Amino acid sequence: MKADIHPRYLQSEIRCACGNVIATRSTKPSMLIGICNACHPFYTGQQKFVDTAGRVDKFQQRLAKTQAAQAALAEAASKKKKKV
Numbered sequence: 001m002k003a004d005i006h007p008r009y010l011q012s013e014i015r016c017a018c019g020n021v022i023a024t025r026s027t028k029p030s031m032l033i034g035i036c037n038a039c040h041p042f043y044t045g046q047q048k049f050v051d052t053a054g055r056v057d058k059f060q061q062r063l064a065k066t067q068a069a070q071a072a073l074a075e076a077a078s079k080k081k082k083k084v
């Protein structure tokens with residue numbers, strides 16, 4: 001092995017969001033991951049709800065707003081029809 005041309009091959013830790021820590025070796029001393037074999041539904045066989053950014057929440061808020069607006073529009077339209 002030629003000197004001073006290779007990256008350092010360190011003891012490395014892979015830390016998952018679920019708390020699982022995997023010890024391995026890498027040129028990086030540590031890595032943070034969002035999902036691993038201990039918590040991925042494919043390996044656990046259980047459905048897991050992953051909503052880190054609150055996207056489902058945001059969607060449901062938007063849906064409620066839209067439905068309210070549509071209901072208001074429909075009500076306004078039915079009132080107009082009654083007047084005419």
Ligand SMILES: [Zn+2]
Nearest residue numbers: 016018036039
């Ligand atoms: Zn995990």
